[in-house]
Amino acid sequence: MSISPxxxxxxxxxxxxxxxxxPNDEGNQKPSDIKIDTGDSWQRLATIAIFYFTVRNxxxxxxxxxxxxxxxxxxxxxxxxxxxxxxYAGGAGLVILMAVSGLISFFxxxxxxxxxxxxxHSGVFSRKYTNLPFWRIQNxxxxxxxxYRPFGYTLVVLDTAxxxxxxxxxxxxxxxxxxxxxxxxxEQYKSADxxxxxxxxxxxxxxxxxxxxxxxxxxxxRSVGDIVIHGITxxxxxxxxxxxxxxxxxxxxxxxxxxxxxxLQLNQLxxxxxxxxxxxxxxxxxxxxxLMSLVALLSxxxxxxxFYGYTLSRHQDxxxxxxxxxxxxxxxxxxxxxxxxxxxxxxxxKVLKRVNLYFEQNTSAGKQVQELMSPNRMxxxxxxxxxxxxxxxxxMPGSNLKRSDYIPINKxxxxxxxxxxxxxxxxxxxxxAAWVNDPMLALIAGGVACLSIALxxxxxxxxxxxxxxQYLYVRRGRIGVDYLCFxxxxxxxxxxxQSWFMRRxxxxxxxxxxxxxxxxxxxxxxxxxxxxxxxxxxDVESTRKSWM
Amino acid sequence: MVDTDTQTEPFSNRxxxxxxxxxxxxxxxxxxxxxxxxxxxxxxxxxxxxxxxIFTLIRWQPLVDVPSPLLLSYPYACMVVAVLGGLGALYHxxxxxxxxxxxxxxxxCLQKGLIFRQLACQPILRVQHVETKRGPLTRLAGLASLQVxxxxxxxxxxxxxxxxxxxxxxxxxxxLNHKDVSAK
Numbered sequence: 030m031s032i033s034p035x036x037x038x039x040x041x042x043x044x045x046x047x048x049x050x051x052p053n054d055e056g057n058q059k060p061s062d063i064k065i066d067t068g069d070s071w072q073r074l075a076t077i078a079i080f081y082f083t084v085r086n087x088x089x090x091x092x093x094x095x096x097x098x099x100x101x102x103x104x105x106x107x108x109x110x111x112x113x114x115x116x117y118a119g120g121a122g123l124v125i126l127m128a129v130s131g132l133i134s135f136f137x138x139x140x141x142x143x144x145x146x147x148x149x150h151s152g153v154f155s156r157k158y159t160n161l162p163f164w165r166i167q168n169x170x171x172x173x174x175x176x177y178r179p180f181g182y183t184l185v186v187l188d189t190a191x192x193x194x195x196x197x198x199x200x201x202x203x204x205x206x207x208x209x210x211x212x213x214x215x216e217q218y219k220s221a222d223x224x225x226x227x228x229x230x231x232x233x234x235x236x237x238x239x240x241x242x243x244x245x246x247x248x249x250x251r252s253v254g255d256i257v258i259h260g261i262t263x264x265x266x267x268x269x270x271x272x273x274x275x276x277x278x279x280x281x282x283x284x285x286x287x288x289x290x291x292x293l294q295l296n297q298l299x300x301x302x303x304x305x306x307x308x309x310x311x312x313x314x315x316x317x318x319x320l321m322s323l324v325a326l327l328s329x330x331x332x333x334x335x336f337y338g339y340t341l342s343r344h345q346d347x348x349x350x351x352x353x354x355x356x357x358x359x360x361x362x363x364x365x366x367x368x369x370x371x372x373x374x375x376x377x378x379k380v381l382k383r384v385n386l387y388f389e390q391n392t393s394a395g396k397q398v399q400e401l402m403s404p405n406r407m408x409x410x411x412x413x414x415x416x417x418x419x420x421x422x423x424x425m426p427g428s429n430l431k432r433s434d435y436i437p438i439n440k441x442x443x444x445x446x447x448x449x450x451x452x453x454x455x456x457x458x459x460x461x462a463a464w465v466n467d468p469m470l471a472l473i474a475g476g477v478a479c480l481s482i483a484l485x486x487x488x489x490x491x492x493x494x495x496x497x498x499q500y501l502y503v504r505r506g507r508i509g510v511d512y513l514c515f516x517x518x519x520x521x522x523x524x525x526x527q528s529w530f531m532r533r534x535x536x537x538x539x540x541x542x543x544x545x546x547x548x549x550x551x552x553x554x555x556x557x558x559x560x561x562x563x564x565x566x567x568d569v570e571s572t573r574k575s576w577m
Numbered sequence: 578m579v580d581t582d583t584q585t586e587p588f589s590n591r592x593x594x595x596x597x598x599x600x601x602x603x604x605x606x607x608x609x610x611x612x613x614x615x616x617x618x619x620x621x622x623x624x625x626x627x628x629x630x631i632f633t634l635i636r637w638q639p640l641v642d643v644p645s646p647l648l649l650s651y652p653y654a655c656m657v658v659a660v661l662g663g664l665g666a667l668y669h670x671x672x673x674x675x676x677x678x679x680x681x682x683x684x685x686c687l688q689k690g691l692i693f694r695q696l697a698c699q700p701i702l703r704v705q706h707v708e709t710k711r712g713p714l715t716r717l718a719g720l721a722s723l724q725v726x727x728x729x730x731x732x733x734x735x736x737x738x739x740x741x742x743x744x745x746x747x748x749x750x751x752x753l754n755h756k757d758v759s760a761k
Contacts, residue, residue, distance in 0.1 A: 391728055521729035524697040532694065542729035562698065569700045570683035573757065576703065576728065 065206070065213050071139040071150070077182050078138070078201035081174070083131030090127065140199055142210065147187060149197055159197045161187055169211040171359040173204070178357065183207040187214075211361065215347065245349070248423060249409055249416065251339035259411035260332030261325055262377040263385065288319075336410050343423070348388065350407050362407050366390045366577055368519050368545035370421045372430055375509040384417040385410055388424060391544035391577075405545075421514060428500045430512040435493035435504050439536050442492070442552040446485045451478040494550045496561060501541065503548055513548060515541070517568040519576040525558055526551075541565070544576060606677035606688055612718045613739025614673035618666045620714065625662025629655050678737050680748060685725060687737055699735040702757040703727045709745045710736075721745040725752065 133153050140149045147166075149159040168188040177183060185199040185207045202210075251259075337354035349361040369389045378384060386409040409420060414431075421430055458474035487507045495502040496517075503513040522542035531537060537558040538551035635643060636651045672691040679686040684700045708724040715721060721742045725735040740748070 520700075521703045521727040522697060522699050522733055522735060524695055526690075526693060526695040528693050542727070542733045544728040544730075547729065547733060566684060566698055566700060570702060573702055 065142055065210050067141045067143060069141075069143065071141050074135065074138055074140070074199075075180075075182055075201040075203070076135075077177060077180055079128075079131050079135045080176055081131075081184070081200050082134040082138075083128045084174075084176075086127045086130050086134070087124070090123070138200065147197060147199070149199070161197050163214050166214050169214050169361065171204075171207050171211060172353075173357040175355045175357075177201065185210060215361070215363070245342045245344040247340055247342040248348075249339075249341040249412065249420060251336060251352075251410060251412075253333070253337070255411050256332050256336045256339065257329050258381060258383060259336060259385075260329030262375060262381060262383060262411060263332070264324070264328055332410070339410065341407075341409055341420075348407060348424075350409075360407065362388065362390055364424065365575070367407075367424055368543045368576070369513055369515040369548075370424055370428070370430075371514075372417050372421065372512040373509065374506075374511070378411070379509065382414055383411040384414055386412055386417050386420055389545035425500060425514055425516065428502075428514050429497070430502065430514055432495055432497070432502065435495045435502065436553065436557065437493045438489060438550065439534075439552040439554070440489065441531075441534060441536060443485055443489045445530075445552075446488075447482050451481045451485070454478070492550065494553070496564070501565070503550055505550075515543060515548070517565040518572050518574050519543060520565060520569055521576070523562050523565055525562055527555070531555075606679045606686070608674065609676050609678065609737065609739040610718075610720055610741050611674075612720055613676070613715075614669055616714050616718050616720070616739075617669035617673055621662050621666040621669060625658055625666075628658045628662075632658070673739070676738065680751065685735065685737070685748075685752075687735065697735060699725055699727065701752055701755045703729075704752055704755075704757075707749045707752050709742075709749055711742075715739075723748050 130153070134151075137153050137156075138149070138151045140147065142148075145163040147159075147161045147163070149157075149161075151157050151159070166187045170186040170188060172184040172186060173182070174184065181204050182201045183204045185202060187197045187199070199207075199210075334354050336352045338357075339352040340350070342349050342351075343364075344361075346365065347361050347363045348367075349359060351357065351359045367388045367390060371387045371389060373385045373387065374383070388407040388409075390405045390407070409417075412420065418430060421428055455474050455478040459471050462468065462470035462474065484507050488505075491504060491506045491510055493504050495504075499516070500514050501517055503511075505511050505513075520541055521544055524540040524542070526538040526540065527536070531552070532555075535555045536552050537555040538549060539553060539558045539561065540547055540549045632651060632654055636648065668691065672689070675691055675694070676687070676689040678688070683702070684698050686696060686698050688694065688696045705726050705728060707726070709721045710724055711721045719742055720739050722736055722738040723740055723745045725737075727733065727735070737745075737748075
């Protein structure tokens with residue numbers, strides 16, 4: 030590696046006067062005056078990166094120390110005051126240590142963008158060298174933590190198709206530089222695609238001509254109200270829970286104190302035998318309500334953290350999503366990468382007439398966790414039903430999710446699953462109950478069986494599929510409903526499944542394997558499945574369009 | 578958006594007879610090697626026997642006193658293992674002959690399953706890479722399995738087991754030479 034003495038701050042070369050710009054204005058800029066290629070010389074990050082490294086180190090340490098928290102808390106409570114001052118001093122020392130390590134990390138970090146490669150040297154004890162060619166970068170995510178924002182800096186996350194450990198972060202670069210880098214990387218993709226797949230060439234060129242003059246179009250914005258609704262209908266508690274993990278003990282102590290203030294004393298409740306059952310029930314109910322509203326509140330907070338200021342926009346052939354309160358994130362996805370649209374409606378969403386819309390990209394191997402901010406799955410949170418239809422038409426023109434011609438699955442689906450998950454366990458538990466002579470057990474088993482029959486019936490009622498010659502649609506769900514829509518030519522594999530019984534009844538299940546996952550529709554007429562599989566295979570093999 | 582030569586060239590996807598690979602002829606699903614069943618059945622039997630042998634060894638060895646509940650459970654344990662092993666062997670006897678495959682111009686098909694029969698179709702256009710896999714036993718029997726990977730993920734790897742090595746190589750080469758795969 031050659032670290033030239035001339036390597037200075039990026040900010041010296043690229044003035045960061047863009048901090049006052051709105052995020053959506055970037056499409057209007059003429060970015061050509063920004064040089065991406067840093068030449069042979071290695072670059073150091075902007076000074077603000079020290080802060081980032083410090084925060085990251087503290088975060089890592091806090092995660093490591095979670096298990097030590099109870100022990101620390103106990104020693105903190107029991108120790109004498111003189112010991113406590115040591116503890117404070119120790120804490121302060123740790124923070125200083127982290128700051129110093131942040132400084133060292135900053136000095137050990139160097140990067141360069143050269144000849145269509147991003148190269149990064151990083152790490153203090155274990156040095157790491159990352160060399161990422163532009164064409165291997167799948168997604169470019171731009172994040173701006175709140176302490177970066179006043180200075181106009183961003184964190185660029187370069188995502189490869191491979192494992193999570195292969196991703197590279199350029200920790201602090203000016204926003205304009207980040208946007209230009211992203212533009213060039215995505216541009217690179219386009220040119221790579223046009224040379225690799227001759228069939229997409231015309232399309233890409235056409236789009237270039239049509240849209241190069243157009244600027245970014247905002248397709249959807251979410252107001253704070255929408256996000257609050259999203260927080261209530263979708264449990265986003267874990268966003269807060271994850272962040273607050275180090276403080277659990279304090280929080281629980283606080284809650285029990287607060288409950289005691291309100292006259293609810295758990296210890297007394299359990300201790301006294303004389304409490305009437307309805308009083309007990311009332312207490313339990315009140316507790317449940319308090320807990321539920323607390324969860325809802327936390328969930329709304331979590332939703333606001335991730336989705337505050339949500340915008341979805343389209344720029345040329347890609348969709349860009351921006352959101353976040355403390356950490357503003359920007360994820361972009363090429364339109365052609367979208368494998369499937371899914372519109373999901375839970376029961377609460379149904380009441381409020383809202384839909385969560387997902388644009389699903391390929392799930393690369395090793396990344397099984399479907400995180401919210403994942404670029405593999407772009408979410409439009411809690412849109413209205415009309416907006417969902419409009420947006421799905423924007424991504425897949427001519428599609429209609431809420432169609433009336435869904436072919437329902439056969440009633441034998443109910444029969445099959447009722448026998449399997451309701452009747453069979455019921456018989457087993459009942460015979461067990463007869464053995465131990467416990468009628469209560471049989472009663473409970475009966476209740477559970479009824480419930481599962483109801484759920485199976487709902488599942489059967491919802492499940493169906495449709496094909497309009499261009500798109501395949503699947504409707505499914507139990508209490509909520511999901512609508513899925515995908516283009517047959519993007520399929521990776523088709524599987525037809527039949528049990529011995531289904532074969533006799535001329536029924537079959539069909540599984541469509543897409544790069545974003547598989548979709549199964551069971552108990553369809555066999556003739557329909559056969560013709561569908563043939564049509565779909567013909568679509569894939571005759572159009573020979575790329576799935577990416 | 579559609580390649581110009583696919584428009585002029587009529588679409589075809591006939592079944593390719595495997596014995597005369599380059600020439601296309603009508604044909605149906607082809608069975609995999611019968612040795613695959615032999616391997617699986619003997620493997621089930623061998624595992625059962627080994628487990629029973631281990632139990633017996635523990636039961637009759639003079640070194641350590643085995644607790645009496647364990648002594649009592651010995652015949653039951655042997656019975657359970659024998660029944661499971663027997664069922665496994667029986668399953669392979671009937672299921673392995675049901676595994677059949679076909680290579681067509683544009684895709685690979687695989688049919689398998691005794692009670693749940695499934696027919697999977699993998700368009701060659703979507704193949705990302707191909708592997709032949711050989712375990713120690715299959716190597717002994719001169720067999721290999723062909724694994725075809727697509728972007729559908731590892732759970733949906735298309736695998737044809739129990740192919741004679743030459744056939745597996747032949748199929749692999751056919752896929753690699755396929756214009757849709759070699760174009761990338």
